[in-house]
Amino acid sequence: MDKTVSELLNNQINKEFYSAYLYLDIANYYDAKGLDGFANWYEIQAKEEQDHAMLFYRYMQNNDEPVKLLSIDQPDNAFSNLLDPLKVSLEHEKYVTALINAIYAAAQKVNDFRTIQFLDWFIKEQGEEEKNASDQITKMELYGGEARSLYMLNSELLTRAYAPPSLVL
Template sequence: MNKKVVDLLNAQVNKEFFSAYLYLGISKFFTKINLPGFASWYKVQAQEEQEHAMKIYDYLLDNDEDVSLDQIAKVKVNLKTPLAAAKEADKHEHYITGEIEKIMDAAIEAKDYRTQLFLNWFITEQEEEERNSKDMVVKIEMLGDDCKSLYLLDKEVGSRKG
């Protein structure tokens, strides 16, 4: 495999594990403000991000490449409101999409067709991730300061299963 593509994939493993940390931090925020449905939703999201990291991990090893397990950065997000938490998640999903696109660009440049095929799954997944994060922002924005509606939404999002 092309060294640049391998390096970017290795970096992405770390970014996906960081994503899991970020979502655990958001889950913790919702637990602390007594919204267990949101906390559960973001905990499931954290598990999904770990699965994404492991897909890349396995892909690298299956292609006889080394996997660099670097230190995961500390989550430094100071959340104040449910809307701020949802916006942070949405911002992060857009960032991850951009990072996946950078890897795809490198794979195209290297004519690494196998990695391009592999990355197609992530591109489709990111479309879904961005849609879900945007929907969460929109729903919370629609509620404004209505605590009763937020409570009902908490019950709805808490039904998400891993």
């Protein structure tokens, strides 16, 4: 495997674990506000990000590439209202999309078709992640200012259940 592609993939492991930390931080914020549905949604989101990290980890191992685990930064967000974490989530998903696109471009440059095929699932997943984050902002802006609507939105998010990724390595 090309050295640049390998380094970018390895870095992505760390970025995915950071994403899990970020989403646990957001879940913690909402839990402290008494919004167990929002907390549930972000706890599941954190689990998904851990799964993504492990998919990159396993892909590296399956291709005889060394994995170097790096330290994970602490999230440093100070939320001042219920909308802030949703906006942070969308911006973070856009950042992750850019990271995956950069790996994809590096793999294309060296005709690493196996890595390109592996990343195809993540490209689709990031589209879903950005849409979910954007939809949550829209719903919060529309309904979040009224207690009954916020309660209903929170109840909707409480129904989210974890589903492991369907990617086969």
